[in-house]
Amino acid sequence: MRENTAGNGKNAPARVAVVAAGVVSPMGFGLGETLDSLREARDCITRVTRFSVTECRCKTAGQVPDERLLEDGRAAGRSTQRLHRTSHMIIHALGEATTQGPEFKPELTIIGTTSGGMSNGEDYYRSLHRHGNLRHSPTWIANYPAQKSVIDAQEAFGISAPCQVIANACASGTNAIGHAFECVRSGRYQCVLTGGYDALSELVFVGFDSLQASTPEKCRPFDRNRTGMVLGEGAAILVLENLDAARARGVPILAEIAGYGMSTDNFHLTQPDPCGIGPRRAMERALQSAQISANAIDYVNAHGTATLFNDAAEGKAIAELFGRVPVSSTKSMMGHSLGAAGAVEAIVCLLALQHQFLPPNINFHASDDDIELDVVSNEARPAALRTALSNSFGFGGTNASIVMRKFEA
Amino acid sequence: MSLAIAGMGWITPLGNGVDPVWKRLLQGAEAFAGKITEQFGDQSYSAFRVPDSALASLAPHPRLRRASAISRFAAAAGLEALQDAGVKLDSLNGDRIALVFAISNGGVIYTKRFYRDIVEAGAQSASPLLFPETVFNAPASHLAAILGVTGATYTLVGDSAVGLLAIRMAEDLMTNDSLDYCLVIGTEEVDWLLCDAYRRWRLLRLEPPMEPFSEIERGVILSEGAGAIVLARHGSLVIERTHTGGYFRKRTEAKEILKGIVSDLAESKIDFVISSANGTFIDQAESRALQHIIPDTMIYTAKPALGESVGAAGVWQVILGAQALDRRELPPLLHAPSTIPLPVPASRTALTKARHAIVLSCGVNQQVAGLRLSIP
Numbered sequence: 068m069r070e071n072t073a074g075n076g077k078n079a080p081a082r083v084a085v086v087a088a089g090v091v092s093p094m095g096f097g098l099g100e101t102l103d104s105l106r107e108a109r110d111c112i113t114r115v116t117r118f119s120v121t122e123c124r125c126k127t128a129g130q131v132p133d134e135r136l137l138e139d140g141r142a143a144g145r146s147t148q149r150l151h152r153t154s155h156m157i158i159h160a161l162g163e164a165t166t167q168g169p170e171f172k173p174e175l176t177i178i179g180t181t182s183g184g185m186s187n188g189e190d191y192y193r194s195l196h197r198h199g200n201l202r203h204s205p206t207w208i209a210n211y212p213a214q215k216s217v218i219d220a221q222e223a224f225g226i227s228a229p230c231q232v233i234a235n236a237c238a239s240g241t242n243a244i245g246h247a248f249e250c251v252r253s254g255r256y257q258c259v260l261t262g263g264y265d266a267l268s269e270l271v272f273v274g275f276d277s278l279q280a281s282t283p284e285k286c287r288p289f290d291r292n293r294t295g296m297v298l299g300e301g302a303a304i305l306v307l308e309n310l311d312a313a314r315a316r317g318v319p320i321l322a323e324i325a326g327y328g329m330s331t332d333n334f335h336l337t338q339p340d341p342c343g344i345g346p347r348r349a350m351e352r353a354l355q356s357a358q359i360s361a362n363a364i365d366y367v368n369a370h371g372t373a374t375l376f377n378d379a380a381e382g383k384a385i386a387e388l389f390g391r392v393p394v395s396s397t398k399s400m401m402g403h404s405l406g407a408a409g410a411v412e413a414i415v416c417l418l419a420l421q422h423q424f425l426p427p428n429i430n431f432h433a434s435d436d437d438i439e440l441d442v443v444s445n446e447a448r449p450a451a452l453r454t455a456l457s458n459s460f461g462f463g464g465t466n467a468s469i470v471m472r473k474f475e476a
Numbered sequence: 477m478s479l480a481i482a483g484m485g486w487i488t489p490l491g492n493g494v495d496p497v498w499k500r501l502l503q504g505a506e507a508f509a510g511k512i513t514e515q516f517g518d519q520s521y522s523a524f525r526v527p528d529s530a531l532a533s534l535a536p537h538p539r540l541r542r543a544s545a546i547s548r549f550a551a552a553a554g555l556e557a558l559q560d561a562g563v564k565l566d567s568l569n570g571d572r573i574a575l576v577f578a579i580s581n582g583g584v585i586y587t588k589r590f591y592r593d594i595v596e597a598g599a600q601s602a603s604p605l606l607f608p609e610t611v612f613n614a615p616a617s618h619l620a621a622i623l624g625v626t627g628a629t630y631t632l633v634g635d636s637a638v639g640l641l642a643i644r645m646a647e648d649l650m651t652n653d654s655l656d657y658c659l660v661i662g663t664e665e666v667d668w669l670l671c672d673a674y675r676r677w678r679l680l681r682l683e684p685p686m687e688p689f690s691e692i693e694r695g696v697i698l699s700e701g702a703g704a705i706v707l708a709r710h711g712s713l714v715i716e717r718t719h720t721g722g723y724f725r726k727r728t729e730a731k732e733i734l735k736g737i738v739s740d741l742a743e744s745k746i747d748f749v750i751s752s753a754n755g756t757f758i759d760q761a762e763s764r765a766l767q768h769i770i771p772d773t774m775i776y777t778a779k780p781a782l783g784e785s786v787g788a789a790g791v792w793q794v795i796l797g798a799q800a801l802d803r804r805e806l807p808p809l810l811h812a813p814s815t816i817p818l819p820v821p822a823s824r825t826a827l828t829k830a831r832h833a834i835v836l837s838c839g840v841n842q843q844v845a846g847l848r849l850s851i852p
Contacts, residue, residue: 121599122599122600123599125678132572174720175720180633181612181634182613188587188591189591191673192588192591192595192669193595194595195516195517195669195672196592196595198514198516201676204673204676205676205677205678208673208676208677208839209671209677212580212633212634212635213612213633213634214633214634214635214723214842215841215842218723218725218842221723222725222824227722227723229641229720229721229722229723229843229845230634230723230843231632231634231641231644231645232632232633232634232801233630233631233632233633234579234582234611234612234613234631234632234633235613235629235630235631236611236612236613242805246630246645246648249649249651249652250648253648253651253652255477255648256650269594270587270590270591270594270610273594273599273602274590274602274607274610275607276599276602277599277602277603277604277607278604278608279604279606289550304588312609329629330571330626330627331617331620331625331626331627331629332626332627333617333620333621333624333625333626334616335606336539336609336614336617337608359604383657430738436724445698461613462608462611462613462614462617463611463613463614463616463617463620463629464617464620464621465617465629
């Protein structure tokens with residue numbers, strides 16, 4: 068930790084660079100495959116295979132294939148047999164980040180998740196309940212805590228930074244990136260590793276199904292006939308560094324994080340205030356943090372879960388604040404990966420800024436008369452993008468937005 | 477950057493309220509360990525539970541009607557801390573206070589109940605009322621709604637070091653001038669399932685007492701409750717320095733990480749250490765690290781009296797340290813062996829002129845953190 072003090076005794080706000088990134092999601096392993104999926108508007112939702120969904124309304128999710136997840140770990144020669152799937156996902160994402168540019172040494176790691184190693188808890192409980200074989204229980208229990216997967220991944224790459232794991236429900240990933248951004252911007256840290264992860268679990272899947280928040284149909288964010296969300300899974304990692312320090316090291320800069328805002332909407336534990344005040348406050352604070360006006364935003368990656376309530380409240384807030392800015396929810400392609408969502412969607416924004424296109428919102432067929440948005444419907448669009456805003460909102464009324472900017476030297 | 481402790485709140489198996497709990501600790505009291513059982517488990521466990529009477533003064537609120545114990549504990553401690561600090565929230569300053577929650581196991585009682593329904597009767601019997609209470613940030617959401625907080629609300633998860641990591645996070649947040657206060661709350665509830673998991677992990681003791689610093693690791697008794705501290709920029713008792721913490725890969729590495737933290741925090745004279753010793757491998761790791769760096773400094777842990785409250789433990793330790801500095805005395809350390817190689821308060825011990833303390837927190841799940849408390 069360093070103190071970056073300006074002449075007035077206050078910390079001078081530093082610019083914050085993304086110097087490395089990695090991702091695993093149903094859209095692919097790595098930035099390249101993710102870019103291809105986005106450009107081709109791939110529907111990456113499949114029937115759930117990890118547990119029985121016979122009694123659920125929803126039968127589908129965005130899933131990361133185990134064969135490849137575990138195979139790559141074995142190929143790397145790591146002792147990963149006992150690790151949870153989430154550890155494998157973070158190892159993949161962090162592994163990709165470590166291959167980019169000169170070595171980075173984070174002083175702190177801030178990662179978002181909603182449920183950590185929940186499926187280990189499920190295995191343990193099921194075995195207990197049926198008086199089954201509990202031989203593996205020490206492994207299940209050891210891999211259950213949310214920080215374990217992050218530590219596993221750091222160990223795999225010799226990173227020893229202390230870990231803060233944020234569990235702010237579905238906003239966790241964006242909260243993690245936002246807080247990491249503020250840590251670097253304040254000058255207290257030079258380099259922070261951040262991101263989010265979550266794996267599908269039966270408990271969470273059934274939970275959303277019980278709320279009838281998930282849909283038996285296609286996920287259609289912002290569509291007039293939307294019927295709910297589809298879950299997903301994945302992990303994404305971003306390495307944030309003081310921009311001046313990164314330039315001095317000659318590190319390629321992928322993009323900048325320029326602003327962060329969060330708000331707490333006390334309306335209801337699971338539903339947003341219909342007037343959209345929570346999302347609006349988070350977006351306004353992100354703009355204020357970035358010191359830009361709303362018309363500087365070229366693209367909004369929406370939280371866009373495709374539930375009636377979320378999309379109505381978020382759509383209203385976006386329309387009021389930005390007018391006809393292009394908007395998409397990439398959850399339509401890969402599902403809602405909860406604690407990973409904000410981090411994966413930050414990667415989507417990064418790719419959009421780097422490759423100058425608008426990521427698509429698939430399964431969109433009819434505009435909602437109550438939501439006046441320019442939805443990037445069904446196909447990616449080429450566009451000149453300089454600044455993007457990404458939203459994540461969660462249970463508990465937690466709302467988070469980050470502003471990302473194309474790096475221009 | 478240093479932060480002042482402007483107010484504190486506490487709910488524990490020894491009752492509620494900072495002063496009443498402190499008084500009982502000074503008297504050498506130890507919480508009552510009740511037995512908890514489960515319908516499908518043949519083993520019963522001892523746990524230190526918060527007595528019902530401790531929540532009697534918590535005002536009813538619609539958000540707490542269906543909330544789990546973990547949320548009620550957090551609300552009781554948080555409201556006491558704000559009252560102690562004289563902080564009143566309204567629609568004009570709801571965004572000028574941040575909430576940072578430290579949690580380890582979360583709402584395990586409702587989580588277990590929700591999943592039990594799935595296992596026993598299928599997905600169709602899963603309750604949509606229970607599911608939202610299973611998320612880690614449900615307690616933070618409830619308290620934000622009760623208080624009218626509209627700005628930053630974070631829930632950190634980790635092991636028993638998470639309370640100190642949350643204070644570190646609060647320190648980072650308070651670099652932002654838009655905040656006046658940060659309310660840090662550690663909260664946890666205990667359940668049979670947790671006890672069973674800790675036993676299978678060979679960290680649980682079936683019956684009290686918890687014996688800190690014993691050469692034989694006999695394990696913990698789990699407990700529950702919450703602790704809350706209001707952090708401000710100015711005050712007479714300060715968190716002078718936080719350490720970013722670290723993690724160990726193997727238990728045998730914990731001592732080296734702890735040595736590094738103690739070494740960093742002990743740059744000025746330290747009058748006492750509030751330890752996280754709980755009857756596990758942590759005790760020897762802490763003891764050896766302290767023997768190496770500050771062997772003559774008095775060490776105290778309240779875990780034999782209050783139990784291991786995991787997510788709440790770090791904040792409890794800070795409350796203990798702040799009380800000891802403010803009142804210039806330490807409670808007696810219970811059930812420690814006579815062979816312990818560090819000075820300990822065998823009875824209620826005066827701390828004349830004490831000004832600096834270290835709070836050290838080592839978790840069983842690899843995380844380690846520390847901070848230094850001071851009276852400037």
